[in-house]
Amino acid sequence: MMINKRLIENVSDSKKYIAANVAAQWCSLAANIVIMAVIAKLLGSLYKGTADSSELAACALGIAAAVVIRFICAAASSRMSYLSSKTVKKTLRSMIYRKLLRLGNSYKEKIHTSEIVQVTVEGVDQLETYFGAYLPQFFYSMLAPLTLFVVLSFVNFKAAVVLLICVPLIPVTIAAVQTWAKKLLAKYWGQYTALGDTFLENLQGMTTLKIYQADEFKHIKMNEESEKFRKITMKVLSMQLNSITVMDIIAYGGAALGIIVAVMQYRSGYVSLEGCILIILLSADFFIPMRQLGSFFHIAMNGMAASDKIFRLLDLPEEEVKTETLDGDISIKCRDLKFSYDGKRQILCGINMNFNTGSFTAVVGESGCGKSTVADILMCRNKGYSGTVLIGDKELSGLSEESVLDKITYIGHQSYIFKGTVMENLLMGKPDAAQEELWEVLKRVKLDDFLSKMQGLDTVICEKASNFSGGQRQRLALARALLHNSDIYIFDEATSNIDVESENDIMEEIYRLAKTKTVILISHRLANVTRADNIYVMEQGRVAESGSHEELLAGGGVYSVLWNAQQRLENYGKEVCYEQ
Numbered sequence: 001m002m003i004n005k006r007l008i009e010n011v012s013d014s015k016k017y018i019a020a021n022v023a024a025q026w027c028s029l030a031a032n033i034v035i036m037a038v039i040a041k042l043l044g045s046l047y048k049g050t051a052d053s054s055e056l057a058a059c060a061l062g063i064a065a066a067v068v069i070r071f072i073c074a075a076a077s078s079r080m081s082y083l084s085s086k087t088v089k090k091t092l093r094s095m096i097y098r099k100l101l102r103l104g105n106s107y108k109e110k111i112h113t114s115e116i117v118q119v120t121v122e123g124v125d126q127l128e129t130y131f132g133a134y135l136p137q138f139f140y141s142m143l144a145p146l147t148l149f150v151v152l153s154f155v156n157f158k159a160a161v162v163l164l165i166c167v168p169l170i171p172v173t174i175a176a177v178q179t180w181a182k183k184l185l186a187k188y189w190g191q192y193t194a195l196g197d198t199f200l201e202n203l204q205g206m207t208t209l210k211i212y213q214a215d216e217f218k219h220i221k222m223n224e225e226s227e228k229f230r231k232i233t234m235k236v237l238s239m240q241l242n243s244i245t246v247m248d249i250i251a252y253g254g255a256a257l258g259i260i261v262a263v264m265q266y267r268s269g270y271v272s273l274e275g276c277i278l279i280i281l282l283s284a285d286f287f288i289p290m291r292q293l294g295s296f297f298h299i300a301m302n303g304m305a306a307s308d309k310i311f312r313l314l315d316l317p318e319e320e321v322k323t324e325t326l327d328g329d330i331s332i333k334c335r336d337l338k339f340s341y342d343g344k345r346q347i348l349c350g351i352n353m354n355f356n357t358g359s360f361t362a363v364v365g366e367s368g369c370g371k372s373t374v375a376d377i378l379m380c381r382n383k384g385y386s387g388t389v390l391i392g393d394k395e396l397s398g399l400s401e402e403s404v405l406d407k408i409t410y411i412g413h414q415s416y417i418f419k420g421t422v423m424e425n426l427l428m429g430k431p432d433a434a435q436e437e438l439w440e441v442l443k444r445v446k447l448d449d450f451l452s453k454m455q456g457l458d459t460v461i462c463e464k465a466s467n468f469s470g471g472q473r474q475r476l477a478l479a480r481a482l483l484h485n486s487d488i489y490i491f492d493e494a495t496s497n498i499d500v501e502s503e504n505d506i507m508e509e510i511y512r513l514a515k516t517k518t519v520i521l522i523s524h525r526l527a528n529v530t531r532a533d534n535i536y537v538m539e540q541g542r543v544a545e546s547g548s549h550e551e552l553l554a555g556g557g558v559y560s561v562l563w564n565a566q567q568r569l570e571n572y573g574k575e576v577c578y579e580q
């Protein structure tokens with residue numbers, strides 16, 4: 001297949017530009033035929049000695065007019081190229097964007113972020129040549145030899161036939177390399193995204209790499225990957241270069257063959273001198289468009305490989321749009337909840353949990369036991385669980401993501417604060433909040449003092465909120481969450497990795513919130529959960545035990561062991577202090 005039907009169908013707007021482009025090129029060809037005919041005629045008269053000044057003037061005028069036409073056609077053609085590739089890029093990018101919106105919260109389960117970025121930016125750009133140059137050339141390169149054939153067949157049929165017959169040899173070569181090229185390009189793209197992935201990851205983790213002095217190791221790894229990429233790039237380039245050479249040989253060989261036939265016909269008297277000159281002048285034009293198509297073809301192949309990637313993204317299965325919304329009852333019940341990320345390793349092995357309306361529930365357990373996985377299921381980030389998760393009397397998987405996220409606010413251990421201002425970040429929680437309301441929540445999280453010393457609500461936040469401390473970031477995230485005023489709040493290690501003072505302030509606010517809202521508090525630090533109405537203790541994807549702090553201590557199970565161990569650790573520091 002030299003043409004990707006689906007691609008064209010998807011951006012049918014560009015068809016008219018492509019047609020106009022072909023028409024402009026064809027007019028240009030017609031003008032060129034006129035120029036060559038005039039020159040051939042003139043040379044003939046000069047040879048015969050019949051040329052006079054009026055003929056010269058007429059020729060000059062004819063050529064000048066044709067040149068102007070060619071100039072206009074070239075401008076029109078490049079304008080059409082621009083318009084069609086612009087339409088295509090815009091259409092595809094918005095298709096991708098809408099697709100991502102539909103994929104929603106769980107897109108990461110299906111595709112890497114870096115792949116999306118590459119496909120949307122680079123991938124779509126690659127299609128520029130496909131629509132702007134390759135497709136118009138595809139039609140023009142068939143139209144041009146036929147037009148020339150029709151014209152030259154009146155001059156000398158034999159030579160015209162020879163020239164026409166040689167033209168298809170070029171697409172035959174193209175087709176021959178295509179199968180091979182396709183495999184090579186798929187590999188090339190694979191390597192390209194892999195390199196991009198590694199690069200992005202290493203760049204983001206630069207600080208960590210420096211701390212562990214692992215940058216040297218990663219450096220070597222990355223060099224290896226770039227070396228692989230270099231090799232495959234060179235392979236692609238040499239493949240392209242070689243096939244271009246072959247096409248050149250065919251093009252100029254074919255033209256030469258046509259010329260030889262024309263000259264022989266002239267010597268036998270079957271064609272006039274003018275006619276023979278015209279054939280010589282136009283013979284290369286039979287092949288040039290096809291030859292041009294060949295060189296666009298490789299770039300177009302890149303585009304087609306990219307379009308495969310784009311369609312892979314566009315074809316990712318989507319959950320059907322859920323329309324069911326939550327009504328009043330927002331108590332959550334998980335029954336026999338099972339989940340696996342990869343379909344092999346079971347992360348949740350049949351969990352039963354209740355989060356009643358207005359209750360304060362804690363989930364504790366060792367790192368990796370599946371606490372965040374439960375939270376992510378509730379936040380619609382992990383789909384494909386088995387068992388039941390009921391919110392009210394409705395199954396979570398049948399609910400629209402929007403209606404769930406409207407009821408549940410999640411605060412993780414590293415909240416995403418956007419680049420911009422404090423106000424912009426806060427308004428995400430409640431777009432129509434008044435300034436006093438913003439200050440009120442800032443006061444609750446004890447950021448008001450700090451911010452009034454800065455530029456207040458207009459305080460600028462850098463990328464990744466790097467100009468804020470970890471504690472400040474979490475306070476701001478909490479303020480934003482408070483503004484959202486949802487019925488359910490999930491705190492997933494929201495106070496880990498921050499200073500003790502911030503931790504205490506945030507915990508105070510969580511306790512206050514728990515009086516009016518449903519709060520799910522995930523923590524590995526048991527001292528924070530003692531006030532919860534109910535505590536679930538998880539162990540390797542199961543609920544090992546549950547109850548209030550006192551009940552669990554009295555039970556003498558996993559919780560009490562963990563509690564004692566943590567108490568010893570926390571008191572250890574104090575004892576040392578007392579001794580001094």
Ligand SMILES: Nc1ncnc2c1ncn2[C@@H]1O[C@H](COP(=O)(O)OP(=O)(O)O)[C@@H](O)[C@H]1O
Pocket residue numbers: 341342347365366367368369370371372373374
């Ligand atoms: N996106 C993911 N893909 C594959 N495995 C994951 C993913 N997220 C977590 N896991 C695995 O699931 C297990 C439970 O993780 P998690 O729920 O985050 O534990 P925690 O209790 O510490 O919050 C871990 O073994 C982790 O390796």
Ligand SMILES: [Mg+2]
Pocket residue numbers: 371372373492493
């Ligand atoms: Mg976790």
